[in-house]
Amino acid sequence: MSFRTLSWILPLALVLAGCTRDREAPQQLRPDVIFLTIDTTRADHLSVYGYERRTSPVLEKLAKQGLLFERAWSTSSWTLPSHASMFTGLHPTTHGAHFTPEGEEMFHNRVSRLGEHVRTLAEILRDQGYATAALAGGPWLAPEFGLLQGYEFQHAGLKDGSSLVATDRPKQKIRVDWAADELTDRAIAWLQTIPRERPVHLMVNYFDPHFPYRRHKQFSFTSADAESDQAAAKIDAYDSEIRFMDHHLGRLLDALAKLGRFGEALIVVVADHGESFGEHGNEGHGPWLYEEILRVPLIVKLPAAERAGDRVDAPVSVVDLLPLILGELGLEVPAASEGVPIGERDLVVGEAFRSEALNTIAPDRYDRDVFAGIRWPWKVLLSDRGDTELYDIARDPNELDDRSDEAVANKMKARLSAALEKLSPPQQPELPKSVDPALKERLRALGYGN
Numbered sequence: 001m002s003f004r005t006l007s008w009i010l011p012l013a014l015v016l017a018g019c020t021r022d023r024e025a026p027q028q029l030r031p032d033v034i035f036l037t038i039d040t041t042r043a044d045h046l047s048v049y050g051y052e053r054r055t056s057p058v059l060e061k062l063a064k065q066g067l068l069f070e071r072a073w074s075t076s077s078w079t080l081p082s083h084a085s086m087f088t089g090l091h092p093t094t095h096g097a098h099f100t101p102e103g104e105e106m107f108h109n110r111v112s113r114l115g116e117h118v119r120t121l122a123e124i125l126r127d128q129g130y131a132t133a134a135l136a137g138g139p140w141l142a143p144e145f146g147l148l149q150g151y152e153f154q155h156a157g158l159k160d161g162s163s164l165v166a167t168d169r170p171k172q173k174i175r176v177d178w179a180a181d182e183l184t185d186r187a188i189a190w191l192q193t194i195p196r197e198r199p200v201h202l203m204v205n206y207f208d209p210h211f212p213y214r215r216h217k218q219f220s221f222t223s224a225d226a227e228s229d230q231a232a233a234k235i236d237a238y239d240s241e242i243r244f245m246d247h248h249l250g251r252l253l254d255a256l257a258k259l260g261r262f263g264e265a266l267i268v269v270v271a272d273h274g275e276s277f278g279e280h281g282n283e284g285h286g287p288w289l290y291e292e293i294l295r296v297p298l299i300v301k302l303p304a305a306e307r308a309g310d311r312v313d314a315p316v317s318v319v320d321l322l323p324l325i326l327g328e329l330g331l332e333v334p335a336a337s338e339g340v341p342i343g344e345r346d347l348v349v350g351e352a353f354r355s356e357a358l359n360t361i362a363p364d365r366y367d368r369d370v371f372a373g374i375r376w377p378w379k380v381l382l383s384d385r386g387d388t389e390l391y392d393i394a395r396d397p398n399e400l401d402d403r404s405d406e407a408v409a410n411k412m413k414a415r416l417s418a419a420l421e422k423l424s425p426p427q428q429p430e431l432p433k434s435v436d437p438a439l440k441e442r443l444r445a446l447g448y449g450n
Helices: 012-017 057-065 079-088 121-127 180-191 230-258 318-329 408-421 437-448
Strands: 033-038 067-069 099-106 109-111 131-136 153-156 200-206 266-270 298-301 310-312 348-352 370-375 378-383 388-392
Touching (some): 033 121, 033 230, 057 298, 121 318
Parallel strands (some): 033 266, 131 153, 131 200
Antiparallel strands (some): 099 109, 266 298, 348 370
């Protein structure tokens, strides 16, 4: 069942039934599925969302050919749980790939992987005859953490000359932060090996805007006070990374067009989380769920560019991407999915767990688990220690005016508590598989350890 023809309101039963597209249609008629994650990218630092710097001309063009979601949020504040939610349609509590007390100890954190019992988008599409490939710039998408289940070809932290690395190849020298130009080159090379009549599912995780930020000469921005203001210089470099990534993402879209795959493709561009630059006293991304972290950009180009140029203001969570994609393809959504059709989400839920899984890093700040609930325009933040914050994010998008003393706070707390009670954690979180010491060191260098 295609959501685009029903003005965003779909009965859930019809989505699960997957009606209007013929499931028995020849596989070559099924659209390609291109899933591009832009790691650590704030929506409000993209020109397609109104940012004053022209950081995303490619995404501006793509938005004119597709749908731009104005109100999209991730499920978490960091890469592993948020990507797991995108790929499975499950919240972090349910899928279990997160900082958890039972996980493997890594640089004073305890981390669990995505369990093999969970069915992913790639596994579903592979079983439908799709050629599947994943190319990841960041370390949390290395095979050890379970996110790449179902991808027949993987380029994720493994370096093997100039060729794509298959899952059964021996592990070579590890490099876990591939840049956008390298990822795009390798993605194009893989696409060129697949016969045009076979549908493809390609996932690329662009990682460039993640700390440490690099300034790209060809794509540079300079604040007037950058020489004397460290914070301004950091933002200049961050914006440069976004522009560099946007350029090379554009090269991939151009290659799809040259290969005859762009027009009918279903293309998703989404961030896993954002980044803090001093807001609320925070830097980077960690166990907090303010808008600069939880709100994400989301652009979806439908096959044949239907509904091109629409801007969608219905609240959406990244767990809704799995049913959206499968509905467009006429495939059944797994019964366990926690995603809902666009326009039917009552509450967006975000989760940040660290207190029990963390030993020594900033214990005064990482001493609680935090949860967010968004029912436009209200957003409530709760901690397992009983702290409450409430914001009207329509009027106060920077979350500066805490209104938790108002009556609506109790209603929002009750909604969020009820939603959290419905989430069922896995019976036994699974440990990452044979994490290479070099991978741990790279994660530490990226700010995940002290």
